[in-house]
């Protein structure tokens with residue numbers, strides 16, 4: 001780890017010792033800028049008073065003339081040049097030098113102390129906010145190492161850790177290199193190369209076109225427009241979807257979801273679709289069970305022992321559920337079309353429905369649904385991969401689990417690794433062609449001021465190239481389940497057997513390897529934490545269901561660990577967590593702790609430890 005990354009987490013006011021020789025102005029200013037764009041505050045620059053060049057005067061003038069209201073203006077201290085090296089009198093000379101400059105050095109330390117006090121006052125003020133539910137977090141690696149654990153990976157956006165310097169440098173470079181120019185009829189290089197990467201990545205073998213927007217809701221809004229307009233320019237069509245789905249907070253996509261708490265108070269909400277009840281998989285008493293299936297089938301169904309069985313492709317032919325799913329889906333489709341419904345699209349979140357409650361849908365059901373909708377209605381299929389896209393579940397997309405391609409798909413969140421907003425909607429050529437024409441109205445007239453902003457596009461290029469480079473541990477395909485989850489089986493089994501727990505599942509498709517996590521876990525096993533106040537937590541329990549879940553940045557290696565009775569469980573000291581426990585109220589009288597640590601040098605004592613702490617017996 002280079003020093004500028006290593007010390008960053010301390011968030012201490014920093015003194016830059018500039019260069020007072022020939023060429024020193026540019027070295028000093030470029031060092032200053034380089035620290036600035038890694039997030040350092042530099043209230044002080046010290047320069048030696050070199051009579052020949054007087055760099056300090058220029059630099060002082062420069063900062064006076066180039067004040068930036070968002071950045072602390074550094075004070076420039078000029079200090080007398082130390083005496084030339086003299087082999088015989090060095091000790092005496094230097095002693096005299098320090099004595100005669102004592103006052104100057106005191107000024108510097110006073111200034112530094114004041115900055116530090118200001119910093120801690122600010123952070124105290126912010127934590128005394130009137131609203132106790134609101135915490136002011138400037139970065140998870142806050143001063144004095146009072147870390148806050150980002151338990152939901154900032155709404156599932158974080159991929160490479162907070163303050164990842166590659167992303168920061170990319171964003172800084174892009175902001176200097178590219179100006180924002182409106183996107184219609186113009187293009188910028190980062191958006192072009194990002195499109196190529198996406199079509200070769202998440203869109204491989206099916207997508208031909210990329211449409212840019214700013215957030216997941218809009219990417220889905222665009223997807224919806226694409227599909228509905230493709231099917232009809234003039235008739236108002238309904239959508240097909242799954243109960244419990246969530247596609248964002250704009251009115252169009254809200255109307256594409258069934259009633260839920262997100263739309264309950266919106267008077268404009270007007271549901272335009274039919275939502276099938278999906279069979280949900282959860283492990284209970286050490287068996288994966290499926291709810292929402294008829295009793296007659298359930299009575300003869302002993303549950304699945306493994307995820308490998310659940311994702312087994314032969315289920316299509318062998319599983320008795322396969323026939324039931326087909327019948328039930330097709331009966332409903334015929335029923336609704338006979339009633340006069342005209343459907344324009346089927347929208348699904350592949351495998352896991354996120355905001356609606358972390359619902360793990362039986363993949364066989366989703367596969368059958370898509371198959372039946374394609375054969376009976378022949379309408380475009382939209383995959384909402386805003387949450388599942390870019391390795392969140394251990395595979396590049398949710399579609400990879402299903403081994404089915406959509407006609408349109410939306411991605412956001414991990415696309416930019418949590419650094420800045422950007423979203424994309426990918427489509428096939430066939431969808432794209434619908435919007436070609438001689439008049440403007442035939443185009444897909446959906447654009448935003450910041451569409452395809454080069455900062456977002458370049459950051460996305462960096463983050464999606466980084467994910468595959470992380471040291472993923474892939475489970476051995478021959479070992480049951482290891483290619484789907486590295487979670488400790490006994491750990492899951494234990495939870496699934498607790499009487500008050502409805503069920504549990506984990507999907508992470510392997511994990512990210514880390515020696516640091518190993519060392520950290522060793523330290524952890526010697527820890528004794530008694531109070532919930534010992535830990536800083538920032539997480540968002542899902543309001544819809546009483547479920548807790550854990551996600552984290554991929555390269556903040558971590559472990560969910562049980563430390564009660566000094567016991568902890570962690571899958572091979574690495575993980576990309578996608579972990580859900582449902583019905584957590586009164587799970588047990590334990591505390592659970594969730595940690596992640598900064599990928600700093602393992603030998604260092606400055607581990608940024610972040611924790612989450614839930615007292616589960618209190619519920620939420």
Ligand SMILES: Cc1ncc(COP(=O)(O)O)c(C=O)c1O
Nearest residue numbers: 215216217246247248354386387
């Ligand atoms: C599946 C899904 N679709 C769409 C969205 C909306 O994305 P955004 O919050 O970026 O608008 C979300 C957000 O959580 C989501 O999980």
